Amino acid sequence: MTRPHWLVVDKKLLLGLAAAILLLFGIYRAAGAYYAKIIVPPEELFAAALEKTLNTGSFRFSMLVKIGAGVISDVKGERVAPDSVHITGTMQDMPVEFIHIGDQTFIKGYWSDNWIHLEGNKMAESELFVTEFNPLSNFNFKDIPIINELAAEEIEGDKCRVFEFRPIVQNTLMELSYDDFRYRVWVHPGEQAIRKAYIEATGKHGKKDKLAINMQMWDFDKQIKISLPDM
Numbered sequence: 001m002t003r004p005h006w007l008v009v010d011k012k013l014l015l016g017l018a019a020a021i022l023l024l025f026g027i028y029r030a031a032g033a034y035y036a037k038i039i040v041p042p043e044e045l046f047a048a049a050l051e052k053t054l055n056t057g058s059f060r061f062s063m064l065v066k067i068g069a070g071v072i073s074d075v076k077g078e079r080v081a082p083d084s085v086h087i088t089g090t091m092q093d094m095p096v097e098f099i100h101i102g103d104q105t106f107i108k109g110y111w112s113d114n115w116i117h118l119e120g121n122k123m124a125e126s127e128l129f130v131t132e133f134n135p136l137s138n139f140n141f142k143d144i145p146i147i148n149e150l151a152a153e154e155i156e157g158d159k160c161r162v163f164e165f166r167p168i169v170q171n172t173l174m175e176l177s178y179d180d181f182r183y184r185v186w187v188h189p190g191e192q193a194i195r196k197a198y199i200e201a202t203g204k205h206g207k208k209d210k211l212a213i214n215m216q217m218w219d220f221d222k223q224i225k226i227s228l229p230d231m
Contacts (some may be wrong), residue, residue, distance in 0.1 A: 007178070021110065042147045042149045042161070043150075045146075046185070049193055052220075053210060054139060057221050058078070059079060060078045060217070060218055061077055062216050063077075067203070068203075068209060075090070075218070077098075077132070078224050079135070080225075081152065084100065085226065086099050087099075094109065096108070098132075101228060106228070106229050111131070137171060141167040144165050144168075145165075145166070147222060149162065150162040150164055155186055155195050155196055159189075160186040161189055165183050166183045167183060169181050174201070178209075179202050180202060184198060184199070191220065196217070197213070199211070199212070
C-alpha cells in the first residue's frame with residue numbers, strides 16, 4: 001500500500017512554519033534589544049521610568065533595610081495613591097503589620113498582638129518608618145550627575161537594563177544621617193518602570209551605620225484594595 005503523500009507534505013509545512021516563527025521571534029527579540037540598548041539612551045530611559053514609577057497609582061513591593069550588620073526591617077507591602085499602604089513582615093526583629101489609610105494608622109504586633117488605632121499621620125511621617133511607608137521617597141533626587149549602564153539582568157524572566165549612579169538625594173531625613181548615596185536600579189524597558197533598586201549610603205558616624213536598602217516593585221497600576229482591619 002502506498003503511503004499517503006499529504007502527510008509528508010503537512011509535516012514539511014509544519015517544520016517550515018515552525019522555523020519561520022522561530023526566525024521571526026529571534027528578529028523581534030534582537031530588534032527589541034537593539035531599540036532598548038541603542039535607540040533609547042540610559043538617561044532618557046531612566047528619566048521616563050522614574051517619572052512613571054513616581055506617578056504610579058498603585059504597586060506592590062518588598063523591602064529589606066539594613067544598618068551596619070543589623071536588619072532593621074524585612075517587609076512586603078502594597079501601596080495605593082495617595083497615601084494608603086498595607087505592610088507585613090518584621091521590624092527590629094519583631095513581627096508587625098501596618099495599615100494606613102488617610103489620616104488613620106493601624107498597627108498590630110509591634111506593641112501588641114491586637115490592632116491599635118493611631119489618629120493622625122505621625123506614624124507614617126516618622127523617621128523610623130518613612131522608608132517602609134513610602135518606598136518611592138527613595139527616588140526623590142535633586143540631581144543625578146552621571147548614569148552608568150551595567151550588563152542587563154533578568155528579573156522574573158524579564159530582561160531589565162541596569163543603571164548605576166550617585167545622586168544628590170532630596171530627602172531631609174536621609175541627608176541628616178547619611179552621605180555618599182549609591183544606587184543600582186533595574187528598569188524594564190518595555191514597561192518603563194523601576195522593578196528593583198539597591199541603595200547604599202555611608203553613615204555619618206562610621207561604617208557601623210552604613211545603610212543598605214534592597215527593594216523590588218511590581219503590579220504597577222493594578223487594582224489593589226486596602227481595607228481597614230476588623231477591630
